Each structure stands twice: as structure tokens, then as C-alpha cells.
Amino acid sequence: MGVLAYVAKRFGLYLAVLFIGLTITFMLPRLMPINPVDGYIGQIQSRANGTLTPEAIEEMRANLEVLYGLKGDILTQYFSYLKRVVIDFDFGPSFTYYPTEVSTMIVTALPWTLGLLLTSTMIAWLLGNMVGLVAGYFHKHKAASVLEFVGILLYPIPYYILAVTVLLLLAYIFPIFPLSPTFPVGEMTWAKVGMIIYNSLLPAITLVLAGFGWNILSMKALAVATTEEPYVTYARLKGASNWTRMTRYVFRNALLPQVTALALSLGMIFNGALLTEIIFSYPGIGLIMRTAATGGDYNVLYGAITLSILAVATAGLVIDLIYPLLDPRIRTK
């Protein structure tokens, strides 16, 4: 199969995944027991001390339904939804923060989440793989099991316990980091950048610690298995150095499944964002998603979930496209 055909096939699959994802996203909030229009009318009603006439309420309801794309039967809603999302990337205004556009909210929050989670996921992956490779390659040495122990120790701790412990330890008992971080807004200056990095360090540390353990254990297991492969033994009998064997033989082969794991975890960062951002009151997508879920804010939910779907599907596409570069055996098929 040619390169073009391969890429086209993968891309077609990508589009299909996005389409199915969008359809499910459309359905899910409509199964929730909260009706946002009723909630909104209730709010106005109470503000007006119940003086609104039923006619006025009916009129308001009709207006709101048009505004939020809830007019007509479900099929009409679905098509207008697809048109808006796919063509304009427009999710309408937020219910809770009316009249702020959902896309504006997402665009504001996205750099925060991406900056924190992409960086910490990458660092956890790099560190975990390096430690795991050494632990796996030298698994016959006693000292290497200390490295593995780090992984065994960290991996099973649930993230919320780890995060709260680190928060208590480094912000309360030893107040190195601020307990409730402040993030400056407006134009960026170097001082502000420094402040953001300082305030983001604590959540970043918890994320690295949480991701680190799994990467160590996974890479260690892969490296141990690869060390026993005949080509590694043969390289040793050729007189290739430990470094060559560890990097070019064991690492290059054990890397393949780890790249898949990395891409998948990058796709899942918006899910990881939720807990981190709530615990550390970090102004990212996770915080927005949580507010939207409790307030029945359809439009924000659509926006945030669509973004997650986009991220997971894109990560899958990226794996499919870079894997042949790492594994020549896939290239020729």
C-alpha cells in the first residue's frame, strides 16, 4: 500500500470517529434530568418575585430555545448542531455565564490546560521511560530494583490522595508553594510568566509523580523482555557496548508500545485536567467542565466534550501516522 493510500485511510477513520463522537455528545446532555431553559426561567422568575405572566414566560421560553438551538424536534436540532459545530466551531453562548460565547471560554482556558498537562505528561513519560529502561536493562543488578521500587510505590496511589498529600506537604506544612494559587490575567510580561510557572509547579509535580510510576513499571517490564531477545544477546557477543545495547537495541524496540501509551495519555489530558484543576483551583478546561456539568450548561459541555473527542481522535491519528516511522516492519505492509 502506498503512503498516500495509508494516510487517506487513517484520515477517513479519523473523520468517522469524530462524527460518531459528535453524535454521542449531542445525545448525552439531552438525557440529563436538568432542563437549562426551565432553570433559567426559574432564576428570572425568582428575581422578578413571581410577577411574570404565563404568556411572558412562554414568550421567553421560545426566545431562549431559539437562542440555544433547542427549537424544533430532535432531528432539526441535530442537523443545526452539526452545522454550527463543524462549520463555525460555534457552540453558542454559555447558559451560566450568558452572554459569553462558549468558544471564547474554551479558547481562554485551553492554553492553561495544555500548558500544564502537556508539559507534565511529557516530563513524566520521559523520566519514567529513562528510569524504567535503566531498571529493566540492569534488572539482574540489585541496585536497579531500587528504581523499580519507586514505580511500585508511586503507581497505586490514587491521584486525589497523591495531590492532596503533596498540597498539604508542600503548601501547608512546608509553605514552599502557595496554598491557593493566583494567576495573573491580561498582557503577559516576564514577571507574570515567572509567577504562572511558580504557581503551576505544584499541580505539575503531582501530575508528574502520578504519571511517572506507571511509565517506570511499563518500560521496565518491556525492557526486561527485550533484553532477552536474541538480537540483544547477539549484540553483546559482537562486543557492542552496554550503552549501544541499552539505547539502540533495547530502548528502540521497547519504545514502540510506550509511544502508543504516550499518545493515548496525551489524548486523555482533558480528563486528567478535571481533578487537578479542581484541587488546585487552576483556571483550565477541567474547571469549566465541572461548573457546566453541575449547572446543566449544555453548550459549555458540548464545547468541552467535543474538544476531548477531538484530542483523543487526533492522538490516535498521530500514532497511526508516526508508528511506521518508528517500526520499519509496519512501513512495508
Place this chain on the structure above:
Amino acid sequence: MIRLNDLKISYRIGGRTIDAVDGVTLTIPDNCVVGIAGESGSGKSTLMKAIYGDIQSPMSFSRGSIDYGLKGTDGKPVTAENVRKEWFKTISYIPQSSMNSLNPVIRIREQFVDFPGTDSDKKRVLERARAYIGKLGLPPEAMDSYPHQLSGGMRQRMMIALATFFQPELIIADEPTTALDVVVQKDILMLLMELQEEMGNTILVVSHDMGVHYQVTHKMLIMYAGRVVEYGDTDSVFADPQHAYTKMLIDSLPTIGDDSMRGVIASQAGAGGDRAYRVEPNLIEVKPGHFVAQPARQKEGALA
């Protein structure tokens, strides 16, 4: 000339010591192909590892010595202590599993230069290697391919190219043709023998195939239970085997139209357990250059 003096190699596994090679004394002359035969567990591979100098836990050198009689690249004699530095320079190795002895994710040319070798100029090595593999019946482009793009026979040719490229004095081939079909097997063996004649070095070939031994080796070494049973010129060993075990191995070669094989296999199955023969470490020279362990004839009830 390689001399093994009362060599004993043991494995320590869970507090138990197993002597896989137990008192082997023999002399391997220069410019000679030596075939090593014997059943699985007879100590062939352990002996080869010991000669190659690849001794690592749980394997250990418990007695005896190896006298290589070779000069290393630095002009000093090769000893059991420095033999690792001579790997793929004065002494090289052809592995059993050619199918997966090459790293699947990097190009073959890179696997030609990722170890010290005798020449530190990698570019020059590659240029010469490209020409060299042509002589071995491989297209020069094979250097630029990944292992999975080559057939099994090509891969084994590549292993032979790697092992012979630096013109070593000693090559150890551990069942070099087991994974190949008979036609390719023959080509590979012929190639190896041609190269040996050209280089005038010593090759130790481990194989279970007595036919292979008969075709290509100058000398035969028969091992059993960690000891040498019989050692001599191949012609002499095949024509006049002294030990009962050697006889049985040679008799196991099937002949077209010969039905007596069935009986041999049946009697083997009947005898069951190992150590059916008693083998002493001392060899007796029955003819010039033809040694056999005592007792050569086994008691009634043992095999043969």
C-alpha cells in the same frame, strides 16, 4: 592451536551445582573445521560459550584452563581474561537464531558498525562491507535494508558476513543452519567452508545433523554428559567409530531404503533416561589422532 586443559564449567542454580562440561582435555589444530555433536544437554553449547569467553552468572569456570595460542589485535596473546576484547576481531560467533539475531528496527548497515571491530573508521568499514557481502552472494543494497526485508537464507549469509568480515582466527558457529531449509542449509555450509579455506582459520561447528558433520568437518568431537566420548578425524570417526555412543549417532543417519532405522529409534525410546553410558574423562588414542573415552564398549543392558 587451541588447548583445553581439564576444563570444567558449572552452573549454579538455586544452591545446586551442575557440571555441564566436566573434565574436557583436547587440542584443536589450526586451519581446521571441527564438528561438535551430541544430544541436547551434553554440554556442546556450554563448551562453545566457554571457548568464546562468554561466561556470566550462573555459569562459572570451576577448573582447568583454555590456551588459545592466538595473538590479539594488539599483538598480545589471547587469554581467558582478555578474550572479550577480541570478540569480532580475532574470534567471532555465528548464532543459532539467525531469524531474530538482527535488530528489527535499525538498518543492517548500522549493525555492521555498532561494535568496536578492528577498524574505527565506520565509513571505510561500510564501503568494504558492501563489497564484501557481494562476494557472499548478497546484493549490496541488502546493507541498506531492514532485517525483515531479507529471507532467512539472506539473513544467515549476513550473519556469516558479519562473523567473517574482520578475518577472525577462530569462528564459533552454534547450529548455524538449524532454522533453514535443506537447500539453503547446503548453500550456507558450502559458503562457510569456502571462506574457511580462504582464510585458513579454525571453525567450530555445533550441529545435531550428522550428515552436516560428515560433509563439512575435518575433525569430529562427540560429547556426552559433559564429557568427550570420541575425538578424531572425521573420516576415521565415521569409518571406524570406537565408542558405542558414537556408533549409535552414526547409525541414526538414515539410508534410502533402509528400514533398520525403526529398530534404532525404538531401542532409544525403550532405554529412556539419560546417563545410559558411563564415560570417563580420560581419552585413549586408538589410532593416530583418534581418541576415545573408556570404556568404549558398554555393558549388556546399556544401549547398542
